[in-house]
Amino acid sequence: MSAKRPAARRPTMKDIARRAGVSESAVSFALNDRPGVSEVTRDRVRRVAEQLGWRPSTAARALSGEGAATVGFVLARPAHTLGVDSFFLQLVSGIQEVLARRHLGLLFQVAEDVEEECGVYRRWWAEHRVDGVLVVDPRTDDPRPDLLDGLGLPAVVIGGAPDERHPGLSTVWADDAGAMTALVDGLFARGHRRIAHIAGLPGLAHTERRIRALRAEAERRGLTEVQSVTTDYSDAEGAAVTRRVLEAPAPPTALVYDNDVMAVAGVAAAAGLGFSVPSDVSVVAWEDSALCRMVKPWLSALSRDSVEFGRTAATELTALLDGGPARTVRVPVPRLIERDSTGPARRA
Amino acid sequence: MSAKRPAARRPTMKDIARRAGVSESAVSFALNDRPGVSEVTRDRVRRVAEQLGWRPSTAARALSGEGAATVGFVLARPAHTLGVDSFFLQLVSGIQEVLARRHLGLLFQVAEDVEEECGVYRRWWAEHRVDGVLVVDPRTDDPRPDLLDGLGLPAVVIGGAPDERHPGLSTVWADDAGAMTALVDGLFARGHRRIAHIAGLPGLAHTERRIRALRAEAERRGLTEVQSVTTDYSDAEGAAVTRRVLEAPAPPTALVYDNDVMAVAGVAAAAGLGFSVPSDVSVVAWEDSALCRMVKPWLSALSRDSVEFGRTAATELTALLDGGPARTVRVPVPRLIERDSTGPARRA
């Protein structure tokens, strides 16, 4: 309890070796389940290690070629954009669950943009800091896969589309296109013909996928009054765009929002214009969270298990670190949770 | 772009030494701004290093006693509790800003509870993984300061009260008591006599501080119908507690919520019971976010700059790592942003 560090010395393998009366190498063999020591010795060494509270120094491990036992995660969003968001904490929490079990650390960094993010990867690689990384928010024209491939840094892209151009990277993705198609299908069945999609950031892979899927579905059904508008995911833009589309001569009867925050803001904006939900206009949020049950009416939402998404991604990365092949795995299509914000289209 | 890692070799000091025609030690001196080399050589070495894209291996650095260049951050909350939350991402984002500038990494982990969190600290210490940690959610009876003090791990406690018992730890705190006093002051002035405080998790230091401050202020003014009820911060409990207190024979005329999520849920719950805000009951959220402007009426809220809070904490930690003394710094008292959810008390 002194002001200056008492700094208890960490036990090293040398300490164990001395106490167990064997050489350091024997200790290494014993502790790493490698052949070369008898079961008796192995047990003794293990006991001594336990007793001393020994843990391998990651630094030393890393230096002797074992990797840093750490995984990197960069969030490239300007600080002020990180508003109310449940997705990332949940995702990270799922990632953790898997990593912690293997005593892998998670190095976390927020960056301003993708360019800075690339710099972080380079630095991490050069500093020998991470064994692999998890990449989020993939873009349609994304420099990161090329970079990571070039550095030979194992990586899992979260939320990207299958990418044949980078066979070294794993991908974990949700079928946004399928979800969008099913969603439009449902809306169509209930009479909706004019649909507005308040999308997220342009350039994000999943934003583009949803937009394309919506357009394709509209064409297939011959719907002409279907549109997508991109935003920055903020409540402000969500509200603004909502007002804009609803003030048109023939306003949409259904609004699909790319996140919960905009959906909530949109409902308020609609109410402000005298539209009531769902009788005048139906609302669906892409992303379910407590938010959706905090407003009246409760919002119908596409729900996915973000924690599980994180677990899956982390599992793929560990597989990659173990020398496994890169894979592309699809997580379940988000399910539509019907609450009170969706109903039949109002008769024209 | 091959399937198996091309694994470009990282340049080491040896490479630089060879290219610059000097010894490794000279390179070390040159690159660390230590005396022992001429300016000419220093420049040459620097140029070669730059050209090779060299970065020191953190592993090697750590091993030769320089520390891991990494800071730890544990969030001890069960995964499902990590709902809609703006505070932590903002906090972390502020922390990052300061750390990144010094090329310090942030090792992030979520744990189930404080006990597991202590285990993480022990492991990090033994594995030589971090040079210091940031501790959040301090409790009234907290084992962490003792542990960290014992390990000699530099630490900054975020949101704790000044702690004379652990002179080795820095503390960054907000004056919750002062804020609460001012808040009650304002409510009192507008005629509120019956106040309910829907608090956060019991046992958290700031929860207790707020509760105590409220009680003290109530006693000072002779208010008898003032109460605090603890919750788990969730919208569900926020709503439930709101219903309970409003159904009392003499319901409160003002509700103070310890976070924005509960406040929003509380407004909805109040509406469900026929109470309108603010004419029947005033509502204040402790923590401002986009959420507060997503509901009608817009919520009055105590606002603080969480990003700046993070910056301050990280700055204190780096000071500690540089060998500076432990300090206790207070961040500005949260400001009340008056919106539409507060008004004069209804006449009895």
Add this chain to the structure above:
DNA sequence: TGCGTGAGCTAAAGCGCTTGAGTGAAAAGA
């Protein structure tokens, strides 16, 4: 001329761990 001095550099050890190349003794085979 000799000697101390300091600037500029090199050699080498050490941090904690892994690992391939030994070593010595017991067990197995001829």
Add this chain to the structure above:
DNA sequence: TCTTTTCACTCAAGCGCTTTAGCTCACGCA
């Protein structure tokens, strides 16, 4: 009985960096 194999273990090098001690040479000074 002697060789070969196997087993259990030790030695020593090496990972990339820091750091201490030491070495060399030019310079200043008596």
